[in-house]
Amino acid sequence: MTTIADVAKHAGLSRATVSRVINNYQYVTEEKKKLVRDAMNELGYYPNSSAQRLRNQKTNMIAILVPRLTNPFFTNIIEGIEKVAAENGLQLLICQTKSDKQKELNYFKLLKTKQVDGIILTAIENDWEKFSPFLDCGPIVLCNEYDEEATVPMIRLNQFEGSYIGTRHLIERGHRKIGYCGGGSMSGLSTDRKNGLKKALEDIGLTLNPDWIFLKRYSIEDGQKVMKEIAAMDDRPTAIFTGSDEVAAGVIKESKNSGIKVPEDLAVIGFDNQPIAEMIEPGLTTIEQPSEEIGEKAMETMVAVLNEQKFDTSLNGLSLELVVRDST
Amino acid sequence: MTTIADVAKHAGLSRATVSRVINNYQYVTEEKKKLVRDAMNELGYYPNSSAQRLRNQKTNMIAILVPRLTNPFFTNIIEGIEKVAAENGLQLLICQTKSDKQKELNYFKLLKTKQVDGIILTAIENDWEKFSPFLDCGPIVLCNEYDEEATVPMIRLNQFEGSYIGTRHLIERGHRKIGYCGGGSMSGLSTDRKNGLKKALEDIGLTLNPDWIFLKRYSIEDGQKVMKEIAAMDDRPTAIFTGSDEVAAGVIKESKNSGIKVPEDLAVIGFDNQPIAEMIEPGLTTIEQPSEEIGEKAMETMVAVLNEQKFDTSLNGLSLELVVRDST
DNA sequence: TCGATTTCTGAAAACGATTTCAATTGATTA
DNA sequence: TAATCAATTGAAATCGTTTTCAGAAATCGA
Structure with missing residues (x-):
């Protein structure tokens, strides 16, 4: 392998000067710069x-x-x-946790x-306190996720509002028996969504039936299972609010096997607007x-923190929008 | 930050001994091992x-x-x-080329x-000769892709046979006017598929109509465009063979807008069997x-090469299978 | 013209680990 | 008993950069 010493020798200069050329330090004569560049190329x-x-x-x-990684949202x-x-000359190490606590924690050792230099978290599996030993090893940014305890920058959307408007939509279509199907129980995001749904129900004097709450559902297969569970119920919801389009797609797919019609017998509403929704x-x-955009904001925040600049922690301007199709 | 020197001092030993404990070198007394471990923990x-x-x-x-990354196949x-x-204690740096020649080439600098330590390529955009300066910088393994010129291990399936059996299936269903819609033109994989289709056609005395060949189509949107192009033709194919389920899904989706019925007016066959196909x-x-499995084999080969072991370059035992649904 | 800056360059000291080499001890063998 | 061998440890060299420090040369202002 050729090292900086080889380049220095070949150019008849010192390692220091070569290094200065590499890092375009200002005080190097054009003449030496050329010598170094030629040597590097040769x-x-x-x-x-x-x-x-x-x-x-x-x-x-x-x-x-x-x-x-198989979830297009991520x-x-x-x-x-x-x-x-890329704009900031940073490389990405993409890590799959598979929603596994231990895996998640292990990846934090990358900081140690x-x-x-830093970690962006797009989901949280562990209690926040588990991360405390790592907080001084480098910046951590939460992206699309949050935790009450966390003291780090969080880029997030108003999930409460998202599920609120979704539920309002269902209510407007006449639904009163609405179920909820979401992600992990540790997730602030998931509870926010559940609360948005609750609020919309409470607004019209209803409560969320605990039998119709499904947690830790992430995949198409999970959605199919949910549909089976619902089909087996005596008292079924007439609409279900899901935490991701994948789960919703699973519900719809399975509905065809269960003889349940969407949206007539069961309205389904997803989250994310992934290609599959269309x-x-x-x-x-x-x-x-x-x-x-969430990703961009998260990385911008990371860059700012790395440069010890200020960052904007306010609930950011990005908004959630209802996309109405035929499943409701 | 605490370094090995800190640990050494704290344990009253030398850096060398600490290093030996970390790397479990055999000749360290249990007593010192414990001293080092305690120091490390403290x-x-x-x-x-x-x-x-x-x-x-x-x-x-x-x-x-x-x-x-948005393609589930990858x-x-x-x-x-x-x-x-993970089984071999290796980390992964996942790099997205977006099918861009320059990006692909840039990532090779990671070797320089x-x-x-090595690179696994799941697609090839550049001419193989472009990679020659990097061949001695570390092992390169081709996964699901190949090149005639390449002299590196390749993990691949018999794509020729894959499209051959797919085309046979179309022929059996009575189709004679069959189009082809594939990926990059540099890709050996893509040409293999085209050749498999040609061969199946030639077997019954037909040739591939050049008007019905679409290249460099990767996404759902690309598929939609293909459908539009086909719809605008005077002489349309009655079946189309696509290089990925995403493209096929785009074709099917757009067919609904174009008033073309699948499979009656146009049979569609995909590749990969992604969730969307179902x-x-x-x-x-x-x-x-x-x-x-292709991924596993590729990494196993990489590990073998890194350890300077022999590897198996034969067309591996994994086989392609036709999954018949309703689009043909 | 002389002192004070400003450019420009190289020697050497980091960064934090691993490994070679040699030294020391203790055990074993002839 | 002396010689050999294995077990155990540390000092120092090494990996390939960057940066500090100091010195030399060039430029500047009065």
Whole structure:
């Protein structure tokens, strides 16, 4: 491997000068700059990044923790994150937690071992206190997720409002027996959604039937199971509010096997507005989240924190919108 | 930050001994081991990975290049890769090329700068010769892709056969006017598929109509455009063979707007057997690829190469299977 | 013309780990 | 008993950069 010393020797200069050229330090004469550049080209030199990281105490690498890559919502977030990362010369280490507490926690060791400069969390599995040993190892940013205890920047949307407008929509269509199907129980996001639904019900004097609450449902298969459970009930909801389009799609798919008609027998509303919402029949009514923008904001915040700038923690301007199709 | 020197001092031993404990070198007395471990725990010590990488000249990181993360086929491959990577203590750097030549090439610099030990390619955009400067910087493994020129391990399925059996299926259903819709033109995989289709046609004395060949189509939107193009033709194919379920789904979706009935007016066959194939209506007939297994094999090969073991380059035992649904 | 800046460059000291080498001890063998 | 060998440890070199420090050369102002 050719090192900076080889380049220096070949150019008849010192390692220091070569380094200065690489990092465009101002006080190097054009003449020497050219000597160095020629030497680098002739030798095909590239700086060794491990050495740079060690010396600079910086990796320019950010870990991004997602539950599953197969969920387009998260890959869209990544899309946004990646865009801003590239603009700022940062690399991304994409980590799949599979919603596993231990895996999630293990990835935090990346901070301790200095493999990454910071972490963006798109979901939370563990109690927040578990993260406390890592808080001083580098910035942590929450993206599309939040925790009451957390003292870090959070980029999030008003999920409460999202499910509120979704539920209002169902109520307007005449539904009174509305079920809820969401994600993890630790998630502030999930409870917010549940509360938005509750509020919309309470507004018209109803309460959420605990039999119709399904938690920790993430995938198409989970959705299918939910549909089976509902089909088996004596007293069924007439509408179900789900935490993701995938789960909703599973519900709709299974409804065809269970002889339950959507939306006549069961209205279904999703969350995210993924491609599948448009592809499935009947088309899925859903709450659109500007996923790419959330990712961008999260990474912008990360960059700001890394540069010790101020950042904006207010509930950001991005809004959730109801997209009405045929499932309600 | 606490370093190995801090641990050494705290334990009253040398850095060398601490290092030996970390790497469980055999000749350290239990007594000192305990001293070191206690010191590490008390100080909350984690080895700095940049320093380790520099010293060991090894990163334990493998880059995996995919065109797009939003395509479930590739995330499934990643799933398989990740599984084997974890078993071997390797980290994954997931890189999105967006089918961009320059981006693809840029990621190869990861090898030059020693940010990764090796690269797994799941698609090829550039001519193979472009990669030649990187071949001696670390192992490259092709996964689900190949190139005539390439001299590196390739994990691939018999795509020729895949499209052959798919086309046979169409022919059996009475189709004679069959179109082809595939990916990049550089891709050996794509040409193989086209050739499999040609062969099946030639077997019954037909040729592939060049008007019905669509290349560089990857997404749902691309599929929709293809459908529009077909709808505008005077002489339309009665069946179309697509390179991915996403494209096929786009075709089917758009057919509903164009008043063209699938499968009556146009039979559609996909590739991959992604979740969407099952969700869309009519259900998509497709060629199932064991994507996760391909990923596993690719990573196993990478591990073998890294350990300078032999590897198996034969067309591997994984087979493509026709999944018949309602679109044909 | 002389002192004070400003440019420009290189030697050497970091960064934090691992490994070689040599030294020391204790056990074993001839 | 002396010689050999294995077990255990630490000092120091090394991995490839960047940066500090100091010195030399060039420029500037009075």
